[in-house]
Amino acid sequence: MIELSPQQREIVEAPLRPMAVSACAGSGKTATAVRRLAAMRRRLDDRHGHIVLLSFSNVAVDTFYKDYSTLLQTEPGGSRLGGVEIATVDSFIASNIIRPHGHLVMGCARTPFLVHGSEPFLANFTVWDGKRSQPTTALQLVTVTGVGLQFEVGRAKTAIDPKAATEAIRKLAGVGAYSHALGSFWALKVLRAQPLIRRALARRYPHILVDEAQDIGKLHQLILMALQGAGAQVSLNGDVNQGIYEFSGATGAFLRQYAARDDVDGRMLETNFRSIPSIVAIANKLSGRSDTAARTTPITLSGAYYFAYNKEEKNNALNAFAALLSQAGIAVKDAAVLCRSAEWAGAWAGGEEEQGQGVLRHFVDAAIQRDKFGRFDEAFKYCCTGVVGLLDEGHRSLLSELIRRGGCERSSLALRRALWRFVKDPASGLPSASLVADTAWQPALLARAGALLATLSAEHGLKCGANWKAKLARRNILNRRLLDRQIWGLRMCQGSASPPFIR
Template identity: 45%
Template sequence: MKLSDEQLAVIQAPLGAMAVTACAGSGKTATAIRRLIYIRQLMKSSRGRVALLSFSNVAVDTFNKGFQQLAINLPDGVNLKRVEVDTLDGFFTSHVIRPHAHRTMGANQAAFLVSGSEPFLSGFSYWRDGSFPLPIAEFKVGIADGKTFFYSGTGDNHELLDQAKALELVGRLGRTGAYTHDLGRYWIYKTLSNQPAVLRALATRYPQILVDESQDLGMVHQEILELLIKEGVQVSLIGDANQGIYGFAGADGSFLRSYSTREGVSGFELTRNYRSLPPIIDLANALSGREDKPYREPQPGGLYFLGYKDAELERLFDRFRDCLDELGLQHEQAVILARGADRVAKLSGEVEPPGRGVMTAFTEAALLRDQHARFLDAFKLVSRGVVSLLEDAPSGLASKLLGAPQEEWMLRLRRVLWGFTRDADAGLPSSNLLGESEWHALLLQRIRSLLVHIQRDYGFASVANLGNKLSKRDLRNAPLNAASPVGKQGPEIRVETVHQVKGESIDAVLYVAKKAHIEALLGGTGDEEGRIGYVAVTRARNLFWLAVPNSCLKELRPKLVSAGFGELTNG
């Protein structure tokens, strides 16, 4: 790969804090990895480490793969052991929460993550006059002028909580050692603020931190980074403010936008889009007001719109598949996008997991594993299911298994449950099997032997009414993954929300939109709905199809044509 001058300028800049504003498809991944290695080279024999932090495990995997490839050819002198890639939450969990937060929380054991569904959390609900109690898992944390506050809801729909009441609940939960995802950030901030030695040690160990996708940094993450900056850490931000689509979660992109104007921070730009064909970049430029340049030469593909109605989605998908075949694009390299999870479920004709109670957990886990390769979600369900079959499991066991257990026996048990979840041949049976006869019989047999193993090695007996709990009464004698008789078949191309494909490059995108989404897309990146449209458009390498409801086709046609879309007529 021949790096551009802009990419090289970022990679080879002298040591120091930087703000890199980059367009979609500009090779942030390749640039960030090389910068990471270059920083470590500049640090010479210093013992300090460099961390590259991002938001998703997928991004971390991509960075790690790229890093491994480059690392092979590096001279021995580069100290690659002192280079780390992690998610922001993963990084702060291992360096702050797990080893140190319990002291600030007042807990007598290491902190552990709870998902929100644990029964014991019902004792930590926030009671409001004349309304339902708010579960503590719905508490969100903000920071203004260095003071933390608790709220619930999102965006304009948020509700500031009674701070004294909320703080009492958070503190009481903290004393048990438990924290929810959102409260984790609160405890990181509190731990670093209240234990200066921990902050100092972290800053000494990681004098250089790069944050990718930094438009998604929320208020609390920003304040955590500010603490490190004050302590001398050089923080570099890389991101694209036009792709900020987590405003509802408190990330408004302002940290990235203003960072380059700070004293001591150098600003850089990446303005060449390596991903998309020129017509797609023209639209992205028009939406964002940028003038990014294409790298690829024109070739068949581009931007098109067509009408659809919900009753005829199959026809829409057929046409899309035909077009992929004509262009020689693989169906696996294409995606169908929708705005929300409900819509995704409808478009993909998703199969409802059959069963009740613990059986639903196992059937859903098998479907998640086999239909979506969502192993972690499947593991969570299997863990909860299995723990609910144990007579005398310690309280919070399922949550501890999902978090980061420290006790050796729990780590072993977690490995056993992971093995059971992943292995369709010896563990959780395949969802291709007939539900009532084959799948259920195998599940029962394997769960029984798993429980025997757990009793022998860990001392937990299983519940008495196992047969009842694992009843097959809701299973049909059809493959578990077969649609119910009234259900639809799926489109055979993966269907995702726009948020799920953030960061990806995809050959062909079909965005099945509603009128409001199209208007927002055409309105540009000034607001979050517009940025969501922008993210959808800029995932596409060769082809972007916008499916427009027939009911508003006439009204939107002129705007779409003037934005550069070609129309695909019916027939």
């Protein structure tokens, strides 16, 4: 879209005040949010204040950066539209609250750092669930009105004694570590215990826009309301029918309730520019909305179709899908099967039998992510986890520094480049997943990992663990290639991808 619709223009040109925009799928939320951001920056008479646009994924943030930069090039005086920040909700909280101020409530004598659960030193940080020890990093917070904070762990959501959970969390915090789930917990504690920090943040960020606001959980909500209470104006943009974080307590209720407040300007985007009329009609029936489609019905066969299949008979389902593509005149190369998880995508693509154990498993996953799915970012994360697992336990915060987006020190950037070279080069770095695992891939990894560790020691001062070779031993390694061939000719994608046809 080049020209804004009347509803979009009204939102962009609205006065500076808290706003809640409820938008249907395909309604141009990104285009509207970016133009609203630029319009707010022009109207803000504050040389010190920044407007921040937040979302819940790095993909969304990258899109906002690209679109906002493009917009600056087309608007008169665009180069003077500074004072804008775009970030994920978690990175905003980490960079503005946890890392600079978290030590005030965490009881640590260092800058707090994020852990991902695979760091070797975390073996000493567990909590008892009544039957067995669980990783402290697996703890999830549940906020219950009138009861306080409750904790659960695992897929079964086993309740944990609050006292035991609190002790485990504080033990982990004592070394400066926090998990994704606990980051917002510590950030909220900072804001509640430090009114000066609260006011300073509201002064620096007088306007906060949150995209995909249906994914705001209870703790994120409390953090935003704490900043609003200190003077910041909060605007939300989202669709309660598109939530993907319900498992973490994000139900869309906050967006709904916020739009109903008297001090909030509630708006709607009700035109779907993306989907054909039949898709919009189905979406309206499922969501209870009454959105309209801007597109007309295309000539080619299209729409929403449904058929059931047995989980054990996915080959038959793929054959049926291929037959439907043939009837519709759609080439197999132009189609894709979209799955809800990487595990499903791997299984539908032909799958590989799991190989490797412990630290070795991280390198196996890195090779498969690189050579099967072409996901070099995921391969890099797995490889970093594996390398840190081979180092001395003293490098506790290294993994967090390596995979954090932006803000790295020069020494960390040099180290990341060295690891990127290792990940990208199957000839001299991470071995190709097409090699036979036990006779070719594992021996090559062992030799190349030794060379990499020597380089990291000489050039970056890192110390390898005394038993690093034992961690790469042939445990659960088979006499077969890591990577099976993909036999269907269809692209198998995780849900974050954007294929033209979906299952």
